[in-house]
Amino acid sequence: MQADECPHATKQAAAADFDFFNSPAEYRRAAAEHARDGAFYSGSGDGFWVFTEYGKICDAFRDEEQFTVERVSAAEGADDERWVPLTIDGGEHAQWRRKLGAWFTPQRVRELQPTIRANAQRRIEALIGRGSASFNEDFARPYVLENLMVAVGWPVDDLDHLLRINLGMIASRYEPDPREAAFHSEVGLPGLDAYVRKNVELRRAEPADDLVTATFDWEIDGVPITDEDRISLLSVLFLAGVDSTVNHMSNAVQHLAHHDEDRARFVADREVRPAAVEEFLRVFSCMYPGRKAARDGAGSVAGHGQTVLLPLALANHDPEVFPDPERVRFEREKNPHIAFGTGHHQCAGAGFARAQLHTALDEWHERIPQYRLPPSADEVPPFLRNAYDLRLVW
Template sequence: MTDTLAPTTDEASEQHPEYPMPRAARCPFAPPPAMTTLQAEKPISKVRLWDGSSPWLVTRHADQRTLLGDPRISANGSLPGFPHQSPGAREVITRQRTFVNMDDPEHAGIRRMVTAPFAIKRVEAMRPAIQRITDDLIDEMLAGPKPADLVDALALPVPSLVICEFLGVPYEEHEFFQHHSKILVNRTSSAEDVGKAVTALLDYLDDLLTAKLARPADDVLSQLAARVTAGELTRRDAAGMGMLLLSAGHETTANMIALGTVALLENPHQLAAVRAADDPKVVAGAVEELLRYLSITHSGRRRVALEDIEIGGEVIKAGDSMVMPPSVANWDTEVFPEPERLDIHRQSRRHVAFGFGVHQCLGQPLARVELQVVYSTLFRRIPTLRLATDLDRLPFKHDGLIYGVYELPVSW
């Protein structure tokens, strides 16, 4: 499969701005300036993607929530005209559909199979284990050389260890699944490389499901194996759900831990308030504000209209596609005054970092607990933590479907 489609010959399409849009180098946490301008001047407008297609770009917070809650739009990545993020993202859906690219009632039926483990009470019960993991990793980092790479030392292993225990995946295999997951979330990965990564992960998880069928345990893969035995899922679909949970369960949180650390280090007054907080509600509020401020799923949620929809003075026609980036919605001044200011006491819970509607992120309770534990513990235990390089020298993931930093040198 080739990596590009022939660009459209439509003259109007050629005039649409390219998407994704670049961030300003001096403002690595802010949405792209061109997108902020569109939000103020033309909040629903056309852009041009890598394949020459021209979806609607929806930038206002209210419009995104309205559309994401509307059953007349579809997340089905198999539909004609679906605005795939990259050739690789299109290849993932071609190889293995998951419930995130399904519509109700199919979506609800499949998602329900893995909802219970992510219930808030069950996730809260994991807090002591997450605390132990975090403390152990910080112990190791403190005992090691300086400067340290916080990505390798803490940001990546915390969610990887947690999701492995949660799913029933041996952590000893983390280099294997992290390597292939990185290919999946890199916008520049070729369709061929993504296809190989998907196949490798599916085969690996299929083998694990075989083991769980023979020796079930108290983990999510064993629950999926039971669904296979009951005839509710095929082996490959169960492996696909495992792949989704494994990749999403560590990539997003790992990037959020690292990027949130950078944001707090660059805002010392806010960092001091987090460090001094005795009230867990203050730390929880700080996490919500960081989720709003950073919006690491910056490439945007993708949908196709099933019917004509009037919104924001435009008519999105049946068959039209749309892109809804949370980064710009979470900096909408109508909802979050002075959005460029990080304020951990702001009431930020209305952010769309985890989406909205029936496709809201399934793992958000787990992500919240991990972030609360890591931020509160890291800065309390290492009060002198600092960047070991200049902000403008950090390797930000501008080429990623998930935003973050490739490495984060710190010292203390």
């Protein structure tokens, strides 16, 4: 469907054939072209709306009557699966959130903190003498995945296996048919599903003090949860808990590698680091969550059943809320960013992700404060950057 064929798209709001997989910079360029509208429509594929303003995006996240989570992406086939709790609304979602949230409370994150810090220290110490590394693949990805495995209760001995699945799913995005590669490869979703099922059976036979075991006592509306929903939940934790945290971490280090003055300040002043991390989260937000319009006129523009994107990369760069939004400013006084979303579906593991970011950046800059990009550094690929090989030398 082209923009002029959509009954709710206007010529002013149309942006024909805008690609969902465009980079954050491309999203911002398109948003600037339609600044007066607060949204634009793409006729690419089945078409989708893109909201461009902070307030409009926040309102949509919080309004379940106009926008449902039946579709959480504009990628092909995104509405074909039940992902617990991502694609659940209302009271049922609230019950899932309470049960899952109990495992990611501030107190729980504090209890995990010594393990997180020891993980970071061990991995960085092993790299120091090498003089160079891929920040993502030699440090950030195994560090984040191991932290998640500890939090969930997966055996850390399985780290290499889950790393292969994680990297296989990333590679699938560059195949001619990404959906086919992700849904039918042994290192795609089938591999993840098989691993989670195996671990569920292990914990059923050998209970432990972990999240997987706890789910055996969970009920929704007084009914025990099914294994299918249990497996979906645990799979979502893997899918949502690794790449985004790795991206945020590597984006911060990439900025500091390019900006010596900011890096010198980050290294010298531990007090500025918390504000710096929040600014990195804002500036380099790169997720594009979706919703499905539940009625005609949703958000004043979308038609019933249409996909609406709520890009964090646009909300957190709205100049009406964040003056000089492209600039990294550690001293930014007001920073109400939504890097972890907002509303009922705000990331349940936001505190856990922040703890990993703060700890990794602290420990890295205490041990390897001086680093640079090699002359042959690759360009940053578009979209979510999670295949970016951030090479560093020191």
